[in-house]
Amino acid sequence: MRERLPGLFAAVLAVAAVAGCSSGSSSEPAAGKTLITVADLPPTTQQNVRQQFLDQVAAFEKDNPGIDIEPRESKWEAKIFAARLAGGQLETVFQVPLTEPVGMVKRRQVADITGEVEKLPHATEFDKRALAPATDQAGRIYGLPTSEFALGLVYNRELFGKAGLDVDKPPETWEEVRAAASAITKKTGVPGFAVPATNNTGGWIFTAMTYTFGGRLQQEAGGKAVATFDTEPARGVLGLLKAMRWEDDSMGTQHLRNAADLAKDFAAGKVAMMIATPSSYTEFATQFGGTPEVFGMAALPSGGTPATLLGGKVAVVSPKATAAERAAAVKWIDFYHLKPKYDPQFAASVAAAKAADQVPIGFPYVSLYGETVAKPVIEAERKHANVPVANFRPYETGVAAQEFVTEPAVAGQDTYAALDTAVQAILTRRDADPAGELRKAEEKAAAALDRAQR
Template sequence: MMTEPAHRPVGRRTGTRRTGLAAIGAALLMAVSLTACGSGSGEGGSTDGRTEITVAGMPPTTLPAGRKDFLAQVRAFEKANPDIRIKPTDALWDAKTFPARLASGQLETVFRVPLTYPPDMIERHRIADLSKEIKALPHGTEFDKRLLAPVTDSDGKVYGIPTEVYSVGLVYNRELFGRAGLDPDKPPATWEELRTAARTIADRTGVPGFGMHTTDNTGGWMLTTMTYSYGGRMEKEAEGRQVTAFRDGPTGRALALLKAMRWDDGSMGKQQLRGTDDLTRDFAGGKVAMLLGSPSTYGAHVAKFRGRPGVYGQAPLPSEGEKSTLLGGGVAVVSPKADRAQRRAAAKWIDFFYLRPKYDPALAAERTARAAADKNPAGVPGLPFYDAKVSGPATAAEREHSNVPLKNFTPYLNSLGTTRYVVEPPVAAQELYAALDSAVQAVLTRESADPDEELAKADRRIGPALERSQR
């Protein structure tokens, strides 16, 4: 049940359709994958005795370098596994067309979905149980169990393999902290500490201390993240269906905090209608000192908006009571049409293509060095997929070639072992985020706006979408 922390198993519930998408995480991390494949989606196999599977993720012809590298990986895999034939596909993920294609069964053997999709797909038997196949992988029994929770059912069966994950934390400007007399090595750990730091920075530097996402569903997305850190959830189960839960208290506290920072403290500036790119651009330009974001924000800060590497700081999400944050990303799953041989082949491919750099020191070093040579951000810290004994050597090898100021990520990295990950709302997440955008915008643009009233309006707006999603 998605009202529970993400490390708890997902229970089966009849008639519940989860349609949430990882908002920004999907945009950043899911530049992949779903395509129709007809008979290639599982049944049969090749006629030459080899097991044939179709796989998603091949870059389109407009990205020739990436496509060339992908095909080289396919050849290397087939050489290492001569009994398996890979048929790659290059259609991209499309949230609008995916439900119909899923329902028709016209997907490849291996495809990727946002981390919010598997629970519903498990309930509707639309993806294969990979428990045995995962255990047979080189480090299949050493995954961080928190990352497998969204693809694990109440019986402990595992139906997918994460391919990339992120957790939301606090991005902050170390230079502005120093100018305001704050210690950049001790970022705020609670929301009250963040409020104090934001006010101090605004008063002493004239730069807004904190910026909040508000547009394109990002306001609701980040309000959800804040709610998790207060111990709340956005939806809960009632009589076998998901209903809203954001009027229960924690969301109201988060919204009230934003209102107080905006109007009582004057620490958020005047510009309040911004999405992820807007905020990251302002952060890179030194126009805002703190915002919510994952370590991947560093890449946009440096490469897209030309921000200085040394000013970037990454901390865990501030919390009040429960050290929790939003977990997002992508997961590779397998068609239920796949026979046993195809499931084994699919798991091997997922391990070969997606997982090896997370446990193979030589490959981790090679890929990081290549990215650094190309002048791209290389070795940006992320969530380890495995126990420390497995992830540690690969991480160490990666950091030898990193061009990232790793010490600036220390607060975030030190928090990973004790943070609870919670996935996004299980039903109609994007519609919920859109409704909550209006609530966030209201309290930041109208001093008279009442947080409780705005949440009530959002609750009424999201109701029809929740009903449609669970018919």
């Protein structure tokens, strides 16, 4: 799934990808200059955002007079990527989902930028978990993360208190989630826990839960990704949901919601716990009218493996880029995407602007850097915090010890769609068999995986 950053200012800073390559450039560079193209220029219908993006391009060119940037409106599209690459139309730098680099590296569709990355500020202080999706087994780097998020457990502190639970010690395991959900439902009548089950969001959350049991939904066989749904970890997840739904009666009666529907119900106090990202606080407080003090956040509970689903985007460079273009492209990635994450002064200015626009600031996020770099940036940002920072501490403590596992790399949305049906069956039919539902979902996903890899 994709995370949406809130507000205009966030859109300016999170505008995706950088790109540039002589093979896809429509202009000739000035004498003695290197020309690169930059993808994801906002369209003319978003004139303010577009102008701010162009202002950043101008600022970069002023700081780097030997580089010219040609912005483009093109965006990542998996279906036409190979054709654009073969036809020389691909930008030198472009942004892709976190799931993509592994396959792209194997197919030699992105450039090795290890040498350029090693020259960046704080290059040795990246969080290795953040770099992992674009790093091969030999340690070579093929992309730089621009934004990442990790799922966790969101909970209603007020309902926890009414049920006699410690609001500062949320569940750390799924058995504890089950016990807390049961207690909340018995004491308040409110469903203690809920998961979405439609629009691919059921499969998304199911995948994250499976990771915490040590499972994976895809494996490689014969050089291709294959669906592996009917496994002990996956059956464990469906078994847990079935027990909470039919034995404990702690999940309510509405089971055909998507993630947005569930977030709205959570903000209204109609659900006590759900799985979401820290940034879900933005919709909770600004769109759905939730009470800030009620919002609590913990790390994703463990089913035996401390892990969580990691999503986000990575900036990568075209394999057709020259050495000079690669160097220029990585400089742009650093300027536009990374500096706000390692420069405390710049981060503070960003946070102040967001706070002035009443955009929530101060909730945790996955830093791309280790604590030495990340801590001063976070401290600078939190001087402008307008969220209940203390309510997120269980999440920050727990996620620091978790393994980050990326989303399924091939036909991810089709995988989630197939798993939606398994989640729906378990929550709506008492006689649904976890193993049987997983086998049926696996058959659906297998066909999609086959089509995607032809």
